[in-house]
Structures are given as structure tokens and as C-alpha cells.
Amino acid sequence: xxxxxxxxxxxxxxxxxxxxxxxxxxxxxxxxxxxxxxxxxxxxxxxxxxxxxxxxxxxxxxxxxxxxxxxxxxxxxxxxxxxxxxxxxxxxxxxxxxxxxxxxxxxxxxxxxxxxxxxxxxxxxxxxxxxxxxxxxxxxxxxxxxxxxxxxxxxxxxxxxxxxxxxxxxxxxxxxxx
Amino acid sequence: xxxxxxxxxxxxxxxxxxxxxxxxxxxxxxxxxxxxxxxxxxxxxxxxxxxxxxxxxxxxxxxxxxxxxxxxxxxxxxxxxxxxxxxxxxxxxxxxxxxxxxxxxxxxxxxxxxxxxxxxxxxxxxxxxxxxxx
Amino acid sequence: xxxxxxxxxxxxxxxxxxxxxxxxxxxxxxxxxxxxxxxxxxxxxxxxxxxxxxxxxxxxxxxxxxxxxxxxxxxxxxxxxxxxxxxxxxxxxxxxxxxxxxxxxxxxxxxxxxxxxxxxxxxxxxxxxxxxxxxxxxxxxxxxxxxxxxxxxxxxxxxxxxxxxxxxxxxxxxxxxxxxxxxxxxxxxxxxxxxxxxxxxxxxxxxxxxxxxxxxxxxxxxxxxxxxxxxxxxxxxxxxxxxxxxxxxxxxxxxxxxxxxxxxxxxxxxxxxxxxxxxxxxxxxxxxxxxxxxxxxxxxxxxxxxxxxxxxxxxxxxxxxxxxxxxxxxxxxxxxxxxxxxxxxxxxxxxxxxxxxxxxxxxxxxxxxxxxxxxxxxxxxxxxxxxxxxxxxxxxxxxxxxxxxxxxxxxxxxxxxxxxxxxxxxxxxxxxxxxxxxxxxxxxxxxxxxxxxxxxxxxxxxxxxxxxxxxxxxxxxxxxxxxxxxxxxxxxxxxxxxxxxxxxxxxxx
Numbered sequence: 001x002x003x004x005x006x007x008x009x010x011x012x013x014x015x016x017x018x019x020x021x022x023x024x025x026x027x028x029x030x031x032x033x034x035x036x037x038x039x040x041x042x043x044x045x046x047x048x049x050x051x052x053x054x055x056x057x058x059x060x061x062x063x064x065x066x067x068x069x070x071x072x073x074x075x076x077x078x079x080x081x082x083x084x085x086x087x088x089x090x091x092x093x094x095x096x097x098x099x100x101x102x103x104x105x106x107x108x109x110x111x112x113x114x115x116x117x118x119x120x121x122x123x124x125x126x127x128x129x130x131x132x133x134x135x136x137x138x139x140x141x142x143x144x145x146x147x148x149x150x151x152x153x154x155x156x157x158x159x160x161x162x163x164x165x166x167x168x169x170x171x172x173x174x175x176x177x178x
Numbered sequence: 179x180x181x182x183x184x185x186x187x188x189x190x191x192x193x194x195x196x197x198x199x200x201x202x203x204x205x206x207x208x209x210x211x212x213x214x215x216x217x218x219x220x221x222x223x224x225x226x227x228x229x230x231x232x233x234x235x236x237x238x239x240x241x242x243x244x245x246x247x248x249x250x251x252x253x254x255x256x257x258x259x260x261x262x263x264x265x266x267x268x269x270x271x272x273x274x275x276x277x278x279x280x281x282x283x284x285x286x287x288x289x290x291x292x293x294x295x296x297x298x299x300x301x302x303x304x305x306x307x308x309x310x311x312x
Numbered sequence: 313x314x315x316x317x318x319x320x321x322x323x324x325x326x327x328x329x330x331x332x333x334x335x336x337x338x339x340x341x342x343x344x345x346x347x348x349x350x351x352x353x354x355x356x357x358x359x360x361x362x363x364x365x366x367x368x369x370x371x372x373x374x375x376x377x378x379x380x381x382x383x384x385x386x387x388x389x390x391x392x393x394x395x396x397x398x399x400x401x402x403x404x405x406x407x408x409x410x411x412x413x414x415x416x417x418x419x420x421x422x423x424x425x426x427x428x429x430x431x432x433x434x435x436x437x438x439x440x441x442x443x444x445x446x447x448x449x450x451x452x453x454x455x456x457x458x459x460x461x462x463x464x465x466x467x468x469x470x471x472x473x474x475x476x477x478x479x480x481x482x483x484x485x486x487x488x489x490x491x492x493x494x495x496x497x498x499x500x501x502x503x504x505x506x507x508x509x510x511x512x513x514x515x516x517x518x519x520x521x522x523x524x525x526x527x528x529x530x531x532x533x534x535x536x537x538x539x540x541x542x543x544x545x546x547x548x549x550x551x552x553x554x555x556x557x558x559x560x561x562x563x564x565x566x567x568x569x570x571x572x573x574x575x576x577x578x579x580x581x582x583x584x585x586x587x588x589x590x591x592x593x594x595x596x597x598x599x600x601x602x603x604x605x606x607x608x609x610x611x612x613x614x615x616x617x618x619x620x621x622x623x624x625x626x627x628x629x630x631x632x633x634x635x636x637x638x639x640x641x642x643x644x645x646x647x648x649x650x651x652x653x654x655x656x657x658x659x660x661x662x663x664x665x666x667x668x669x670x671x672x673x674x675x676x677x678x679x680x681x682x683x684x685x686x687x688x689x690x691x692x693x694x695x696x697x698x699x700x701x702x703x704x705x706x707x708x709x710x711x712x713x714x715x716x717x718x719x720x721x722x723x724x725x726x727x728x729x730x731x732x733x734x735x736x737x738x739x740x741x742x743x744x745x746x747x748x749x750x751x752x753x754x755x756x757x758x759x760x761x762x763x764x765x766x767x768x769x770x771x772x773x774x775x776x777x778x779x780x781x782x783x784x785x786x787x788x789x790x791x792x793x794x795x796x797x798x799x800x801x802x803x804x805x806x807x808x809x810x811x812x813x814x815x816x817x818x819x820x821x
Binding site: 024028036039046050052053054055060071075091092097101104123135146153154157166169 | 347348360361363364365388392394475477478480481484485487488491496497498500501526527528529530531532533534535536537696697698699701702703705706707709710713714717718719722723726729733734736737738739752756759760763764767768
């Protein structure tokens with residue numbers, strides 16, 4: 001297997017004077033180890049499989065689970081030795097600004113509300129709330145306009161899926177109205 | 179006392195700028211040119227590029243007006259303009275306005291209206307001479 | 313073959329398919345222009361259409377999005393100097409300089425026509441190669457397939473990206489997601505939840521990683537200061553520009569296609585090589601490099617598009633995805649029950665030839681539609697981003713919900729969306745994960761088949777010559793960096809990214 005040999009930081013990150021280890025990476029390593037151990041335990045709980053099954057159902061799980069644990073250790077070691085994560089750039093991304101946790105929390109709230117309400121209220125209502133909520137959280141304050149746009153989008157997409165694509169999305173509380 | 183101009187890099191912004199410069203020169207006051215953007219779109223036509231800004235500086239220099247150009251990126255453009263007017267204790271706020279349809283006003287709200295109502299100093303609203311757009 | 317192709321054209325030009333091609337090309341260009349959305353995300357968001365649109369129509373649309381996305385990306389690179397993908401970095405280098413020097417129309421024109429030339433030649437090569445490769449691959453047994461898939465997994469993990477450790481982490485996570493379900497007869501990692509018995513739908517994973525993860529990541533790091541866009545009219549070129557462009561187009565195509573066809577070749581390397589070559593061969597125009605040389609746009613853009621065509625060779629002939637978009641297209645084919653690879657050419661010749669013919673159609677449409685539309689595309693950049701990203705989340709949730717009409721899939725979407733965010737935060741590449749989810753189960757299947765035939769004799773895995781060759785390649789792939797590092801006087805292979813950075817600095821100074 002290979003190990004990490006890329007430890008040279010890029011100069012644009014280097015300009016901050018020695019920021020210390022990227023502590024959040026220990027969290028990632030712990031998560032990877034947890035998933036790995038869980039996968040191995042799950043594989044151990046599987047039966048031997050059918051008589052003609054040469055590759056036992058647990059085999060892949062053992063390999064992948066152990067690999068995850070090994071990778072978790074390697075990541076922890078690399079982190080301790082100063083390897084830092086290089087966040088992904090992009091056209092709309094400014095990596096120099098610190099993470100906007102408020103917006104993220106808002107979007108997470110919108111998604112959780114969507115999960116909680118979608119089976120009850122149906123797509124046409126929840127979709128509109130999702131769009132309006134996300135747009136408002138993302139910085140557009142005209143929430144009335146956001147709601148109108150969201151409603152147009154969700155009703156149009158509902159009909160588009162139902163009529164155009166033949167995908168019968170349940171109407172939820174609007175059953176009989178749409 | 180200072181004259182504050184709400185400048186956008188289009189015809190009405192230009193009209194406001196020219197009028198603001200005239201006012202500043204007539205009263206012998208310094209000028210603060212504010213070109214704010216909310217940065218919600220990747221490209222904002224009303225946010226001046228480097229060339230526009232140097233053009234404005236040249237124009238103001240030639241008029242002999244002591245001027246400062248600010249280009250803040252803010253959550254709310256109207257609030258930013260009002261905040262600058264407060265900060266420099268403005269004697270006058272000059273803005274460019276355009277004709278809006280009733281539906282447009284309903285949907286988009288009106289920056290000009292909020293400025294007129296909320297500003298503590300007199301507000302001079304200027305219309306572009308030519309039709310909007312550049 | 314000519315007959316098959318003509319039949320394919322007949323079908324591709326049928327009104328319904330033509331309509332999907334137009335939609336795909338327009339949509340692809342639009343998302344290529346829009347910051348924050350790429351072709352992979354768009355195809356992922358459109359996966360629900362595979363539930364009810366015919367396979368040929370959907371694949372034609374996806375191919376149009378793939379080609380259109382490449383084109384749209386170059387438009388933004390030239391007008392805004394914000395390359396979204398690493399393959400457009402080089403285009404931005406000279407293209408934006410040209411635009412600033414008042415030659416935006418020519419830069420866009422050479423990019424568009426170069427893309428057309430490269431795409432067309434690339435598609436011809438694809439048509440010449442893919443059936444041959446498929447014929448050659450069809451005789452291979454499970455051991456060779458197993459080896460090939462292993463190679464594909466390791467190649468996307470080790471060749472691309474800056475850190476191999478992070479690549480492997482991403483791959484292992486993808487393989488773990490692929491484990492979920494009861495394909496082996498027993499419930500693996502299902503947490504006794506019957507909703508997970510069929511495994512995690514690839515639509516949910518792809519949409520979550522590409523769309524939700526990206527939207528959350530951008531929302532957390534939004535660049536607010538507006539960019540200066542260079543106003544542009546209709547793209548055009550004069551005789552001198554044509555004279556300076558056609559050779560770079562052809563050379564770029566020659567670089568791009570083979571790299572695209574290789575596992576994990578990608579578009580980054582050939583655009584880089586093309587740029588270097590053009591600069592070396594520029595002769596009396598060499599001084600223009602760094603100030604907006606048309607050759608530096610023509611070559612890399614051609615390489616970029618030719619590599620997209622090249623990518624389709626392993627995808628169609630062997631069933632191996634080498635780019636993110638190809639991976640999502642593969643997921644779409646699987647949701648139709650189509651298994652890309654040699655069987656596809658035998659079982660669905662009509663579909664394959666319609667798709668191949670439609671690539672020509674898409675390419676031509678791109679040129680015809682996009683040359684006059686360049687100013688319109690630039691206007692898309694004025695869409696307020698709250699609406700853009702709210703729209704992405706909206707369609708992502710709609711896509712996940714339409715899988716089973718259950719909140720559970722939306723919850724999974726959010727969970728994997730959080731994973732997608734974390735991956736971007738920790739620099740974990742996305743491609744190995746997606747390829748791992750798709751190929752993991754098939755890898756297991758091929759291994760089971762190979763060992764079943766040999767009744768458990770492991771040596772069967774290297775019983776075929778092709779398998780042995782592939783293992784040698786894998787060994788070379790894994791060992792080469794280590795050997796190079798041990799060689800005296802070498803600091804190890806330089807990262808392409810560093811080279812590009814160095815080049816960029818050199819050009820800008």
C-alpha cells in the first residue's frame with residue numbers, strides 16, 4: 001500500500017504562521033475508524049453464506065473495514081506530522097473567508113424540516129418551503145418573493161413529474177387540489 | 179459636512195455622480211462616492227470595475243473635487259449607504275433613480291424609497307438623461 | 313459499421329431525440345457557465361428522468377450536457393478568469409488575457425470552433441475504437457474484468473488528486489457504501505432497516521455528494537465580491553486567427569483523446585501538455601504568451617474536449633468510468649438495467665449507435681447554437697446565488713424523494729450531503745468515492761464469478777494473460793512514485809498542480 005508523501009503545503013496556505021495541526025482531521029480519523037470497526041463487526045456477524053458461495057458475504061466487509069481502520073491511523077499520523085487539508089476551491093468559493101456556520105446551520109435546519117414534513121405535507125408545499133427557506137438563509141431577504149418563487153417551482157415540478165415524466169409524487173395535504 | 183453619492187456604474191449612477199460632484203464643488207465640501215454591492219450574483223453590472231473607478235477618479239480630479247471612492251461588499255446596499263451618510267455626517271445624499279412599474283416595485287421593493295424615508299439628511303434624486311442601460 | 317452508424321443517425325435525428333439533444337446541449341452550456349454547477353452535478357440532478365424517459369433519449373441528453381459543460385466552462389474562464397475545473401485553468405491563462413486585450417470574441421470563437429473540431433475528431437476516433445475494444449474485451453473472463461476494475465479503482469484514486477492517502481480514504485468510504493444491502497443473500501450494514509435492504513440508491517449518493525455537498529460547501533465559503541466580466545459580442549475570427557488556430561486544435565486533439573481514454577487520464581494533463589507545446593512551437597508569436605496568445609486557448613480547449621470524447625471509450629467499451637460525469641452517466645445506464653461494456657454493443661446495438669451518432673449532432677448543435685448565444689450565456693452570471701443554490705437543494709431533494717416517495721431517502725440525502733461537505737473540507741477527492749460505490753459491488757460479483765468457476769482456487773485470478781498484464785500495470789502505478797523517490801537526485805514526481813501553479817506564476821510575472 002502507499003503512504004502519504006505529500007506533506008508540502010501550498011504557499012498560499014503557508015502564509016499563516018504555523019497554524020498547528022489540523023485538529024478537525026482527528027475527528028475525521030475517529031469517524032473513519034468507527035465506520036471501519038463497525039463494518040468489520042457487521043461482517044463478523046454474517047453467516048457463511050450459501051454452499052456454492054466461494055466469496056463469503058463477509059469477505060469484502062473485512063477487507064474494506066480493516067482498510068478504513070488502517071487509513072484512519074495513517075490520517076491521524078499524517079495530521080500529527082502537520083499534514084493539512086486543502087479545502088476544495090471553485091468558481092464561487094473564497095477559501096480565505098472563514099466557514100460561515102450560521103448559514104450552514106440555517107440550511108441544515110431547512111433540510112431537517114423538509115425531512116420531518118415531506119411525508120405529511122407533500123412535495124408541493126414542502127418544496128416551496130424548502131426553496132424559500134434556503135434562499136432566505138442564503139441571504140435573500142425578500143421572503144415573500146422567495147415563497148412565491150418556491151411555490152411556482154414546486155407546483156410546476158410536481159406537475160412536471162406527475163404528467164411529464166409519469167412519476168406519481170404523492171400530493172400530501174394537497175391531495176385532491178392539485 | 180460632506181456630500182455622499184450613491185454611485186452605480188450605469189447611466190443613472192453616472193448622472194448622480196456628476197450632480198453630486200457639482201454640489202460638492204459649489205459648496206466647497208468633500209465628496210464620498212459609495213458603490214456598494216450585496217454580492218449575491220457572481221457578476222454585478224452596477225458594481226464598478228477597476229477601469230470605471232479610475233475613470234471616476236480622473237473625472238473628479240479634473241473637477242477639483244476632494245473625493246473618496248468606497249466599494250463595500252455588504253448584506254444590504256441601502257443600509258450601507260445610510261451608514262456612510264451617518265458616518266461622515268452628510269449634508270446631502272445624491273442618488274440616481276429610474277422609472278419602475280408598479281409590479282416591479284411590489285416584487286423588488288425600492289432602494290430609492292427606503293433611502294428617501296430613512297435618510298437623516300436631504301436626499302437629491304437624479305434621473306438619467308438617456309434611457310437606462312449602457 | 314457505416315450502416316450501423318447511418319441507422320444511428322436516423323434515430324438520433326428523430327424529433328424526440330433531437331429535442332433531448334438540444335435540451336442537453338443548452339442545459340450543459342448553461343451549467344458550465346454558471347459558477348458552482350458542473351456537468352456531473354447536473355446529470356446527477358437529472359437522474360430521476362431515467363425512471364420514465366427512454367434510455368436513448370436520456371443518454372443523448374446526458375452526452376449533450378457533458379459536451380456542453382466543457383464548452384460553457386471555457387466561456388467563464390475566458391470572460392471571468394475563474395476556472396471552475398482544473399482542466400479550464402489553462403484556458404483562463406491565455407483566454408482571459410485575450411479578453412482583457414479586447415479579443416474576447418476571438419478567444420471565444422477559437423475555443424468554440426476548436427471544441428467542435430476536437431469533439432468531432434474525438435467522436436470519429438471513439439466510433440473507430442470503441443467497437444474494436446469491445447470486441448476485444450468481450451472474450452475476457454471474470455478474472456480479467458476483476459483486474460480491470462481493480463485498475464480503474466486504483467487509477468482514479470492514485471493518479472488524480474494531490475494526496476494518495478485522501479484518495480484511498482475516499483475510495484474506502486465509497487466501497488463501504490457499496491456494501492450496504494442484501495446482494496449477497498445476507499443483510500450487510502443495513503442496521504436491520506428494510507429500507508436499506510436494496511442498498512443505497514446511487515441517485516441519492518450521487519445527488520448528495522455532487523449537489524448537496526457542493527451547495528453546502530459554497531454556502532459556507534461564498535465569495536461575495538463580484539467579478540469583473542468582460543463584455544462580449546458575437547464570437548468571430550479573421551483569417552490570421554484561423555491560420556494560427558488550426559494546428560493547435562489538431563495537436564490539442566492528439567493530446568486530449570488518448571489521455572481521456574486512459575483510466576484516470578483526465579483532462580488536466582493533456583491541456584497542460586498542449587499549452588507547453590504551443591508555447592514552444594509559437595515561433596514569432598511566442599512573446600504573446602502570457603499576454604493573450606490565441607494558440608494558448610485553441611490547443612488546450614481542443615485537448616479538453618477531445619479528452620471528453622476519449623473518456624467515452626472505456627465507459628462504453630469496458631464499463632469503466634474515469635471522470636465524475638462518466639461515473640454518473642454509468643449510474644444512469646445501470647438504473648436502466650444496461651451494463652456498459654462489450655455486452656452493450658451486442659445486446660443494444662441500436663442504442664449504442666444512436667448515442668454515438670448523437671454525439672456528432674450534439675457537437676454541431678453546440679457550435680450552431682452557442683456562437684450566437686455567447687452574450688446570452690454571459691447574462692446567466694447575474695442570477696442571484698441564493699436562488700441558484702436554493703434551486704440546487706430543491707432539485708436535489710426532489711430527485712431523492714422521487715426514488716421511493718419516502719422521507720428516509722431525503723434523510724439519507726442530507727446525511728451524504730454532510731459527507732460531501734466534509735470531503736470538500738478535508739480535501740478528499742469525490743471521484744474515488746463515486747467510482748467505489750458503482751464498481752464495488754461489480755468487483756465483488758466478478759471475484760465471486762472467477763472463484764466460482766475455479767472452485768475457490770485463487771490462482772484463477774491470474775490465469776488470463778490480460779489479467780496478468782493489468783496486474784503489472786497496477787504494480788507499476790503503485791510502485792512508480794516510490795521508485796522515483798528512491799532514485800538519487802529526485803525529489804519524487806512533481807505534482808501536476810504544482811507545475812501548473814509554477815507555470816501560472818511564470819506567465820503572470
